[in-house]
Amino acid sequence: MRMNLKRRxxxxxxxxxxxxxxxxxxxxxxxxxxxxxxxxFIRYAKHYEQLFLWDGISRVLDTSAVMPDFVDILGxxxxxxxxxxxxxxxxxxxxxxxxxxxxxxxxxxxxxxxxWELLRRCITLPLLGALACLCASALVLLTYYAIYMTxxxxxxxxxxxxQRIWSLLPGVPV
Amino acid sequence: xxxxxxVTKSYGLKRALEGVSLTLPKGQIVGLFGENGAGKTTLMKxxxxxxxxxxxxxxxxEPISHKNIDRVSFATSEHSFFPNLTATAHKEFYQxxxxxxxxxxxxxxxxxxxxxxxxxxxxxxxxxxxxxxxIMALCQGADYILMDExxxxxxxxxxxxxxxxxxxxxxxxxxxxxATHLLEEVQSFIGRAILIHQGKxxxxxxxxxxxxxxxxxxxxVRETYNYRPDRVGKALSDLTSEK
Numbered sequence: 001m002r003m004n005l006k007r008r009x010x011x012x013x014x015x016x017x018x019x020x021x022x023x024x025x026x027x028x029x030x031x032x033x034x035x036x037x038x039x040x041f042i043r044y045a046k047h048y049e050q051l052f053l054w055d056g057i058s059r060v061l062d063t064s065a066v067m068p069d070f071v072d073i074l075g076x077x078x079x080x081x082x083x084x085x086x087x088x089x090x091x092x093x094x095x096x097x098x099x100x101x102x103x104x105x106x107x108x109x110x111x112x113x114x115x116w117e118l119l120r121r122c123i124t125l126p127l128l129g130a131l132a133c134l135c136a137s138a139l140v141l142l143t144y145y146a147i148y149m150t151x152x153x154x155x156x157x158x159x160x161x162x163q164r165i166w167s168l169l170p171g172v173p174v
Numbered sequence: 175x176x177x178x179x180x181v182t183k184s185y186g187l188k189r190a191l192e193g194v195s196l197t198l199p200k201g202q203i204v205g206l207f208g209e210n211g212a213g214k215t216t217l218m219k220x221x222x223x224x225x226x227x228x229x230x231x232x233x234x235x236e237p238i239s240h241k242n243i244d245r246v247s248f249a250t251s252e253h254s255f256f257p258n259l260t261a262t263a264h265k266e267f268y269q270x271x272x273x274x275x276x277x278x279x280x281x282x283x284x285x286x287x288x289x290x291x292x293x294x295x296x297x298x299x300x301x302x303x304x305x306x307x308x309i310m311a312l313c314q315g316a317d318y319i320l321m322d323e324x325x326x327x328x329x330x331x332x333x334x335x336x337x338x339x340x341x342x343x344x345x346x347x348x349x350x351x352x353a354t355h356l357l358e359e360v361q362s363f364i365g366r367a368i369l370i371h372q373g374k375x376x377x378x379x380x381x382x383x384x385x386x387x388x389x390x391x392x393x394x395v396r397e398t399y400n401y402r403p404d405r406v407g408k409a410l411s412d413l414t415s416e417k
Binding site: 015018104110 | 222246247250252253254255257272296
């Protein structure tokens with residue numbers, strides 16, 4: 001499958017670039033970002049505990065307690081994905097700089113009849129990488145939201161959680 | 175025909191080319207000579223559109239753009255191949271982008287120079303890299319083949335082989351513009367010599383004219399550059415004479 005992916009992506013990358021290594025780095029970045037996002041669970045567990053009072057040895061829900069908003073608990077949990085998406089700019093720069101390594105293959109790329117070939121080979125993978133980061137962070141966001149809504153006692157939920165998620169997007173008033 | 179009209183190019187305050195005008199008709203082997211920094215490489219980069227310049231360069235009356243760039247190929251001592259790709263992968267890449275790529279010529283030249291087809295080019299020796307660079311320029315299917323010091327680093331036997339092959343395989347409509355310092359080596363197979371000095375064309379002569387005048391290319395170059403043969407003797411005498 002990996003070989004198949006490499007073969008499919010090869011026309012979208014600078015000729016001869018180590019695609020396997022780039023995909024590995026991208027996968028590592030994704031895993032690290034995912035692990036970093038697990039801080040959501042630590043925050044959530046802490047706030048979840050505060051919803052309960054101890055009556056002797058039994059735990060009782062404090063109905064007057066309100067769970068902090070999902071977006072507040074989420075905090076910067078997804079910033080790993082954002083950093084990874086931003087690092088795709090560096091990957092595009094690396095792809096361009098690759099044409100100066102060991103030779104000046106930039107001369108060949110610049111004189112190809114297809115004027116978009118150089119641009120396509122420099123930015124396609126970074127764009128796909130950024131898109132993958134966006135999709136992964138959206139998936140993680142939805143998963144964490146589902147966990148938040150499922151496990152938080154309804155009595156402690158503040159209304160309008162879904163609307164507040166949109167405040168994560170810059171420029172969207174809530 | 176490539177027509178170069180009043181091309182001027184500056185790098186900051188330094189004038190690399192100044193009012194260069196010349197034509198390159200089909201079917202010529204042209205030597206471009208000049209000292210280091212004379213503007214040979216810059217002129218080629220202007221023709222290929224790698225750098226901005228003032229003036230006009232046309233190919234059969236049309237500006238050189240992505241529409242007709244496949245008619246011009248380029249071999250440079252800086253190399254323009256992909257070091258991680260094999261020769262075969264290069265062939266496939268060229269075939270994908272240059273419809274007139276000559277596989278027959280490629281196979282013949284690869285066999286002649288005994289270059290490995292399945293090793294990445296980074297494993298080639300400098301001489302082999304130069305050979306491969308020139309092979310790709312010759313096989314692209316271009317009418318105008320620009321070569322910038324293509325034999326830098328090759329031994330004399332290697333170069334001689336190449337001159338012979340070049341003369342043998344070129345079609346009558348193919349033009350080669352060859353920038354080199356190796357005047358005496360190439361004088362027997364070029365048809366025209368262009369001299370460039372400090373960004374200006376200072377000489378443009380056919381080898382036929384030189385033959386008729388009974389001159390050698392080196393003499394013409396010396397004359398054009400106002401070379402003073404007594405210069406070395408005078409300098410040595412100045413350095414060694416007692417006060």
